[in-house]
Amino acid sequence: xxxxxxxxxxxxxxxxxxxxxxxxxxxxxxxxxxxxxxxxxxxxxxxxxxxxxxxxxxxxxxxxxxxxxxxxxxxxxxxxxxxxxxxxxxxxxxxxxxxxxxxxxxxxxxxxxxxxxxxxxxxxxxxxxxxxxxxxxxxxxxxxxxxx
Ligand code: 5GP
Ligand code: ZN
Numbered sequence: 076x077x078x079x080x081x082x083x084x085x086x087x088x089x090x091x092x093x094x095x096x097x098x099x100x101x102x103x104x105x106x107x108x109x110x111x112x113x114x115x116x117x118x119x120x121x122x123x124x125x126x127x128x129x130x131x132x133x134x135x136x137x138x139x140x141x142x143x144x145x146x147x148x149x150x151x152x153x154x155x156x157x158x159x160x161x162x163x164x165x166x167x168x169x170x171x172x173x174x175x176x177x178x179x180x181x182x183x184x185x186x187x188x189x190x191x192x193x194x195x196x197x198x199x200x201x202x203x204x205x206x207x208x209x210x211x212x213x214x215x216x217x218x219x220x221x222x223x
Contacts, residue, residue: 079124084175088122098146102138105146108179112189115154117180119143126174127165139178147180156182160191 077085086092087106094106097117108116119142121135128136147159162179164171183189 076123079175082124082173082175084118084120084173084177085124088120097149098142100138100142102135103142105142105180113154113156113182113184113187115150115156115180115182117146117150119146119178119180121176125176126171128163128176131176139176143178143180150180150182154182156184158183 077088079085083092087094088104094109096104096106098105101122103119103121105117105119108118119139121131121139123131123135125131143161147161150156151159160179160181160183162181163176164179165176181189
């Protein structure tokens, strides 16, 4: 389950590659990102090789969120950051480079210059008429997926 050949996160979890480990339990490990965007940038990684969140058994999804909620205040306290972003890049189009699911905890400070997905002023509020067809298509897809 954590033995995917060539997967660097599987290797870290198995203790075959080095990492600055912060937290570990039966289901997840959390360690510092090797190329931090801010001090304390952390990765929460399930002990289960899957590429995307939707491929993970639910217990791993829960464990990832629980670990993030446990770690975030500790990261803030230790680094003096004021807030944080939780981020999962799913798929290369979304910026995923390591193809083993992981959640970034990115410590943030006011004025740190990092871009958030929500940039005030850069988006336009659209009408519900414009939103509705997308909502309908997603709800239909959800029904299909749940039926599989
Ligand atoms: P992604 O773009 O896939 O969401 O993010 C992958 C992250 O993993 C990057 O932020 C990158 O710096 C980090 N990373 C890649 N290889 C290693 C490694 O060997 N060790 C650690 N600690 N982080 C890594
Ligand atoms: Zn892996």
